[in-house]
Amino acid sequence: MRLRVATAALVLPTALVVPVVGGVVVAGPAVAAEEDCSAIQEEAPAESTVATRESRPLELMRIREAHEYLRERDVDPGEGATVAVLDSGVSQRGGVRVTEAVTATGRSDLADYHGTAVAGLIAGAPRSPEKPVGIAPAAEILDVRVYDSTEDGGVSAAGLAAGLRHVLRRGGVDVVNISLRVERDDDVEQLVEDLWDAGTIVVAAAGNRPDEDEVPLGPLFASPEPGQDAANHVFPAGYERVVAVSATAEGLPDADESDASAFVLPNTQTDVAAPVVGAVSVALNGGTCTLDAVATSWAAAEVSGVLALLRSLHPDATPGQLVSRLLSTADGRPDVPSPLTGAGVVQPLDALRRPVSPARDGSLDRTTERRDVRAVPPEPEPDTMAGPRREAVWWGLLGGGAVLLALVLRPLLARRAPGR
Structure with missing residues (x-):
């Protein structure tokens, strides 16, 4: 299957179509929103949809501080990084820097908001310096x-392979972002390996809790049960060379903020997690x-x-080094990963600024906490001559004392001697 620039006559095959649970079909209840991304049509005036709230996930991840840290080093956040969004298409309105658009479908219009929302979360233009x-x-x-859309059958493994x-x-x-799920496929797995070898990091959604009637995951994962593991059911997140995100x-x-299992799937392939509720993104109309x-x-x-931020600060780092930096600075335990959060919730500011110690193979497999060294005296070095020096002092004191005693007693002894 070949991808064509702009609109193509080629339509994705539907034989391998499976429901998408990485976020295209959103699981879990939603709270009231000013302008929900899924409800805005492409033809609506952009100025009619303006999110006024702060993005809660960006606040939790301290993204403004991360941006300031980069700008202090003359780095524009994300500059020099290219992120491929394999999805339902991205609107070129709203300030997202779309440098190239290709498609394997027959539609020219955007039928689904999902790809634009994904791209907006990655690289949407700020509303103001204070509102990224x-x-x-x-x-x-x-x-x-x-x-094109989930109503048209969603994505297939063959279609995803064509994009890769x-x-x-x-x-x-x-970076390649895949906020989708397909069936396990040898071609997709090999392409993921090839991309990693070429210096590209593939990021994928670890999977949402499906509805009961959603085939094929519904019967297995509709409700939380002890011991559940979606690692062998959600791909490409299940492949080794993919950063799987919950x-x-x-x-x-x-x-319960400590347990998202009612909304996402436990997955032992999960690498990290991120907060999402209350996010602000870009709509199909550019608002x-x-x-x-x-x-x-x-x-x-x-x-x-x-990862695009990390690439902008470390343009020469390998994919393994960037991923190691991401995982080792998360707020959990990389050595004891959780099926819901992996190494923990991502910490972008720490990932950017924390000193790291490279291993012999060049990977960054551990980081070093910053230490407060203000007004801390240096540790004294061990004195290997302390013992002999103490003995010498004592012998010196004893010898000096004997000489002084002799000087004091000399006149007395002289008077008692017999006269001449």
Whole structure:
């Protein structure tokens, strides 16, 4: 299957179509929003949709501080990084830097908001310096449309493979975002390996809790049960060379923020998690909109944005080094990963600024906490001559005392001697 620039006559095959649970079909309840991204049509005036709230996930991840840290080093957040969004297509309105758009479908219009929302989370232009939208606004977006809408059957493994082949042939892509799920496929797995070898990091959604009647995951994962593991059911997140991302429930009313299992799938392939509730993104009409559901699609997009920030600061780092920096600075335990959060919730500011210690193979497998060294005296060095010096002092004192005693007693002894 070949991808064509702009509109193509080629339609994705439907034989391998499966439901998408990485966020296209959003699981979990949503709270009231000013302008929900899914409800805005492409033809609506952009000025009619303006999200006024702060993006809660960006506040939790301290993205403004991360941007300030980069700008202090003369780095525009995301500059020099290219992120491919393999999704339902990206609107070129609203300030997202779409440098190339390719499609394997027959439609020219955008039928689904999902790809635009994903791209907006990654690289949406800020509403003002105090109100960022995208995590890496200076990053360039490669729009690779691999499906039109879930109503048209969603994405297939063959369609996703076609998109990955285009990215591989094009080259120069730092991150590939896949906020989708397909069946396990040998071609997709090999393409993921090839992209990693070419210097590209693939990020994918770890999976949402499906509805009961959603085939094929519904019967297995419709409700939380002890011992559940979606690692062998959600792809490409299940492949070894993929950064699999889950979402937290933080910020959702009446939800236990420590347990998002009602909304996302436990997955032992999960690498990290990100907060998503209350996010601000870009709508199909170029305005700004809000996302209030717990969906791993949005979390994957945020982590893709964080990796773009890391790439802008470390242009010569390998994919393994960037991923190691991401995992080792998360707020959990990389050595004891959780099936819901992996190494923990991503910490972009720490990932950017924390000193790291490279291993012998060049990977960054551990980081070093910063220490407060203000007014701390240096540790004294061990004195190997302390013992002999103490003995010498004592012998000196004894010898000096004997001489002094002799001088004091000499006159007395002289008077008692017999006269001449």
